Amino acid sequence: MTAMTRREWLLSERPASRRQARLGQAYRTWLTFRSNWLAMVGLGIVLALILVAIFADVIAPYNPVIGGDLRTARFLPPLTGDHLLGTDDLARDIFSRIVHGSRLTLMVVVLVAVIATPIGLLVGTTSGYFGGWVDTVLMRITDIFLAFPRLILALAFVAALGPGIENAIIAIAITSWPPYARLARAETLTIRDSDYINAARLQGASSARILWGHVTPLCLSSVIIRVTLDMAGIILTAAGLGFLGLGAQPPQPEWGAMIAAGRRFLIDQWWVATMPGIAIFIVSLGFNLLGDGLRDVLDPKARK
Amino acid sequence: MLHSRTLLAATVAAFTLFSAPVRAETPADTLIQAWAIDDIISLDPAEIFEFTASEIAGNSYEGLIGYDPADVTKIYGKIAESWEVAADGMSISFKIKPGRSFASGNPITAEDVVFSLTRAVKLDKSPAFILTQFGLNPENVDQMVVQEGADTVVFKMDKPYAPTLVLYCLTATVGFVVDKKLVMEHEANGDFGYEWLKTNYAGSGPFAIREWRANEAVVMERNANYSGDAPAMARVIYRHIPEGATQRLLLEQGDIDIARSLTAEELDAVRANPDLKIQEGPKGSIYYLGLNQKNEYLSKPAVRQAMKYLVDYQAIADTIMKGKVSVHQAFLPNGFLGALNDNPFALDVARAKELLAEAGVPDGFSVTMDTRNTPEITGIAQAIQQTMAEAGITMELIPGDGQQTLTKYRARNHDIYIGRWGPDYQDPHTNADTFARNPDNSDDATSKPLAWRNAWDIPEMTKMADAAMLEGDAAKRAEMYLEIQREHQETSPFVIMFQEIEVSAMRNNVNGFIVGPSFNDNNFAHVTK
Numbered sequence: 001m002t003a004m005t006r007r008e009w010l011l012s013e014r015p016a017s018r019r020q021a022r023l024g025q026a027y028r029t030w031l032t033f034r035s036n037w038l039a040m041v042g043l044g045i046v047l048a049l050i051l052v053a054i055f056a057d058v059i060a061p062y063n064p065v066i067g068g069d070l071r072t073a074r075f076l077p078p079l080t081g082d083h084l085l086g087t088d089d090l091a092r093d094i095f096s097r098i099v100h101g102s103r104l105t106l107m108v109v110v111l112v113a114v115i116a117t118p119i120g121l122l123v124g125t126t127s128g129y130f131g132g133w134v135d136t137v138l139m140r141i142t143d144i145f146l147a148f149p150r151l152i153l154a155l156a157f158v159a160a161l162g163p164g165i166e167n168a169i170i171a172i173a174i175t176s177w178p179p180y181a182r183l184a185r186a187e188t189l190t191i192r193d194s195d196y197i198n199a200a201r202l203q204g205a206s207s208a209r210i211l212w213g214h215v216t217p218l219c220l221s222s223v224i225i226r227v228t229l230d231m232a233g234i235i236l237t238a239a240g241l242g243f244l245g246l247g248a249q250p251p252q253p254e255w256g257a258m259i260a261a262g263r264r265f266l267i268d269q270w271w272v273a274t275m276p277g278i279a280i281f282i283v284s285l286g287f288n289l290l291g292d293g294l295r296d297v298l299d300p301k302a303r304k
Numbered sequence: 305m306l307h308s309r310t311l312l313a314a315t316v317a318a319f320t321l322f323s324a325p326v327r328a329e330t331p332a333d334t335l336i337q338a339w340a341i342d343d344i345i346s347l348d349p350a351e352i353f354e355f356t357a358s359e360i361a362g363n364s365y366e367g368l369i370g371y372d373p374a375d376v377t378k379i380y381g382k383i384a385e386s387w388e389v390a391a392d393g394m395s396i397s398f399k400i401k402p403g404r405s406f407a408s409g410n411p412i413t414a415e416d417v418v419f420s421l422t423r424a425v426k427l428d429k430s431p432a433f434i435l436t437q438f439g440l441n442p443e444n445v446d447q448m449v450v451q452e453g454a455d456t457v458v459f460k461m462d463k464p465y466a467p468t469l470v471l472y473c474l475t476a477t478v479g480f481v482v483d484k485k486l487v488m489e490h491e492a493n494g495d496f497g498y499e500w501l502k503t504n505y506a507g508s509g510p511f512a513i514r515e516w517r518a519n520e521a522v523v524m525e526r527n528a529n530y531s532g533d534a535p536a537m538a539r540v541i542y543r544h545i546p547e548g549a550t551q552r553l554l555l556e557q558g559d560i561d562i563a564r565s566l567t568a569e570e571l572d573a574v575r576a577n578p579d580l581k582i583q584e585g586p587k588g589s590i591y592y593l594g595l596n597q598k599n600e601y602l603s604k605p606a607v608r609q610a611m612k613y614l615v616d617y618q619a620i621a622d623t624i625m626k627g628k629v630s631v632h633q634a635f636l637p638n639g640f641l642g643a644l645n646d647n648p649f650a651l652d653v654a655r656a657k658e659l660l661a662e663a664g665v666p667d668g669f670s671v672t673m674d675t676r677n678t679p680e681i682t683g684i685a686q687a688i689q690q691t692m693a694e695a696g697i698t699m700e701l702i703p704g705d706g707q708q709t710l711t712k713y714r715a716r717n718h719d720i721y722i723g724r725w726g727p728d729y730q731d732p733h734t735n736a737d738t739f740a741r742n743p744d745n746s747d748d749a750t751s752k753p754l755a756w757r758n759a760w761d762i763p764e765m766t767k768m769a770d771a772a773m774l775e776g777d778a779a780k781r782a783e784m785y786l787e788i789q790r791e792h793q794e795t796s797p798f799v800i801m802f803q804e805i806e807v808s809a810m811r812n813n814v815n816g817f818i819v820g821p822s823f824n825d826n827n828f829a830h831v832t833k
Contacts, residue, residue: 066690070616070623075569089569089624090686163703245677250701251686264679265569267549 032297039293045286052099053106060096065251067091075269086271088262090251094272097253098279104254105283108169108238109231115173117227120180125215127181128188129207139185145178150233151240158246165254168247172237176230180223187219221298229291232284239280255280328559333538335814335831338545338554339564342519348501349420349480351429355726355823356542358477360522362824363540365480365507368398368417368457369471373585373820373827376639376730379471383412383481383508384457387471393464393776396471400455404531406483406508414451419484421449421459423496431478434728437737438465438473466776468641472731477824482506510535510829519544536816536832555580555809561833562810562817567679568626574809582809584627585819585826588637588727589804590735591629591684595797597759599671599719602797606663612649612799613656614692621802624683629802634789635739637803639821641732641778642785648793656695668696673720674712677703684801685722716757724804725754730821732785736769739798740788758797765791 004012011028015021033039052059061082067073073091076083085094127138145153157171191197192215200210241247242256250257255276262273330336343354352361369387372378381387384398404412425435425445439462440448448460461470473479483506490500497506505513510532511524522542526535543560545551551563552570556577566574574580595602595611602608617631634644660666675685682703689699699720704712713721727734742755742762749756765788772784792798806819806826816830 066693070619070687074623089683090690245703249703250682251689261679261682264549264567267552268569268573 029297033293036293036296038289039296042286042289042291042293045282046290049102049106049283049286053102056099056103060093060099062093062096064092064097064100064253068093075265075272077269078271078275085275086269088258088272089265089269094258094275097258098255098276101253101255101258101276101279102283104165104248104252105235105238108165108172109234109287111169112173112176112234113227113231115169116177117180117223119173120177121184121216121219121223123177124181124184124186125188125211125219128185129192129211129215135185138181142178142181145175146182148175150175151237154237154241155244155246158241163246163249165248165252168238168241171241172234175237176234179230180226183222183226184219187222188215191215191218225291225295225298228287228294231287231291235280235284235287328557330558330561331539332833333536335537335540335562335828335833336543336560337541337562337564338543338551338560340546341522341542341544342546344516344518344522346429346502347505347513347516348427348429348498349477349482349507350424350427350496350498351431351502352477353430356522358823359826360513360524360542361477361480361507362509362820362826363828364505364509364511364513364524364527365477365482366509367475367479367481370475371472371730373818373825376472376821377641379468379475383417389467393467394462395458395460396467397452397456397458400457402455404508405529406486406506407512407527407529408483408486408506409529410483410485412481412508414455414457416484417457417481418449418451419487420481421457421479422446423482423487424478425449427496427498431476431728434473434476434478438462438470463774464776465774466731466733466772466778466781468778469731469733469773472729476729481508483508511540532829535829537828540828540831552809555811558811561814562808564808566807566809568624568628571627571807571809579812580809581812582627582807583817583819584805584807586630586637586639586821587804587806587823588640588730588821590632590635590637590725590800591802591804592635592723592725593673593688593799593801594713594718594721594723594754594758595799596716596718596720596757597761597797598716601663601665601669601671602719604663604665605795606659607665608795608797610656610659610663610695611692611697613652613659614695614697615649615688615799615801616651616691617647617801618650620684620687624687625680625802627805627807628680629804631801632803633800634793635735635798635800636732636785636789637727637735637821640727640730640735642782642789643732644786644789644793646790646793651691653691653694660695660697666696668698670698670700671719672700672702673722674709674718675701675703675722676706676709678706681722681724688722713757714752716759721757727822732781733769733773736772736785736788739796740792741766741769754798760797 010024012024015024068091070091073087074089076087078086080086083093087093123138127135153175154171157174158167161167197210197214200214238247239256242254243260248254248257258276259273265272339356341356344357345354346352347357349361349365352358366382368382368384369379370382383400385401387396387398389396400414400417406412422445424432425440426442428442450458452458486506487497487501490497492499503516510527510530512527514525515523521544524540526538548565548567548570552566554560555563571582574582595608597603621629621631631647632638633647633649636643638645660668673685675681685701689701692699712718738753739755741753742760743751743766745756745759745761755762768788772781775781775784808819813833815832818827820826
């Protein structure tokens, strides 16, 4: 070990243990990823979003929901005093609201990913592995969900459940799993008759064990890519619901709701709606770049 | 036809793209107004109870009597030439002006008046209570509203109500006179022509309603048979443009003459534009918070008082609602008989905290507030939310559209409701009836005024309001209302905040538009441009 640097150990052609092999593989992936500077920009944006969300209380100079003096501090343009991005119609600091709004955005993205990905994986792998009527039933249900435009279906769910950020998350999660199920099913179909799966079956492994231990890990990388690429869409859907008054409710500093509120003042006080719009743009772009980069390194079929 | 239209649209689009912006101009004899007209559900005076439809009826129909919008105490005859209150105060007889006619050319007779009033009572739509509160009902109305001789109508009542109350009620849209002959020609299944009149016109006002296209436009034309001075405008058109920003752009370009629903910020921009001007008129509408007495915290008198100190009335009126409201804290709007114009409350967090401690909730509590999701109500609600938080009261806003919030409010399932109340007629009883009367506080009460909606049980105040309704002497009556309002201010679960000011922005050449105290008083018969 002493003679070997950590880098050499990781890139060793003859790993001495499974751990070394895995870490080596991860390191090689990272090296490929790092060479794609656009993907690094995406990663940087997403990491910045996470940091801003964690340290929102420290970063934001003002309270995001309680404004200043209505008489003197309304509609201050950007860079007035210490209001970096200006203030809105209720004299609230827009920068502080965007910083706190990042928490809501991140919460939506993470929760939707956590809810929708397992559902999609479960439905897809089960359907692809068992085939037959299980496949037919599950895929027709998926078809039904896919037949609706996503925002419209989310609107219907929110209308039924009542407006609010939690219900918006549930609605988006319910509408985003079908593509993952499709993807997982397709992957499962290509591997379910391969020799190592049959070997596991001959050794007496149960279906659940095969699905969880052998099929799911192989589907995971393509699903992760898809989820990351979808995150921009999730953010936009959440913002769309907020804009329509069905997502986060006032005074929560959700970016879509902020645009909706600022729209009335767009002609004279352009910054009220523009600033959260830019925030949504940057974060969506970040997730898209990251997803693209991840696909380049994770998708075995795309590798040259 | 379709092709030529498409071609036309394409040409117009091409011109807008490639030519320098040219200021459009409306025709010289046409007045075009932009407003949100989606509240219209009917054009039948017996059913009209909405802001826009009231204004349209006010300019196309006439009542027996009217009042001067600048001084509502000056009542004059429109269809009636004169009127006389019987010695016992139980009836009023109206003598009809001779020689006047409807837009259809039919003469206006006492028979039309009797028909219109009995028709409104028998149809029994939302505004019918304005007439039925005098003891009229579909069964007895044929005996209560009768014709005597050729040109006299007698209006009988079950009690000697204050004469001004009765007269003001007859100025409401529900008392407008319709053309009996024309309406009955279109009767179907004994509906008094209701289905037809919903979308048609049978009146005698300065303008005739030619067309109503829902959520698009209302077109009115000069009434050639109008008995008064002919209006200068041949046509008046309302365009449905709900967005204030769009209205402002159209007004600046000259595509419309009057913009009716601009927000405070847009009005600031209009004030700065030399081509445009602003006309204001106080309206009777009141903005208030209703605190439901079924809530354990809100039912404490000291909490109710504390909340009245936790609204920054003046700051809201100066900023978010600049130019659109004035601070007013009693239930009778300024301009009404007996209106109380004292504003004893202002933002005072320290005082509110004392009151909360007195009520046993020094650390505050959590409540919800049902908020209609219009920009203005949401803005006021958020400003109140902020000042309430300063005293530890956590207020969660529950937004909904008008229908949702109102349904919940009417079932009294709310904690706090932020509302706007418009008086139905110009007599103080209209607001006293709803803010200060609650004859039956049980869940299945038949009458459900605002006091009931907030579960405020007030047998004493109800008696005072009932007595004021019957007082014939105006000065004494005004004093009675002042007394009720003073007590109301100190004890009621209503945080009354503002009185509305209606603001219209118009092009400089538009003159003679009158903004009256209620929407059917908004008058454009004398507009010139």
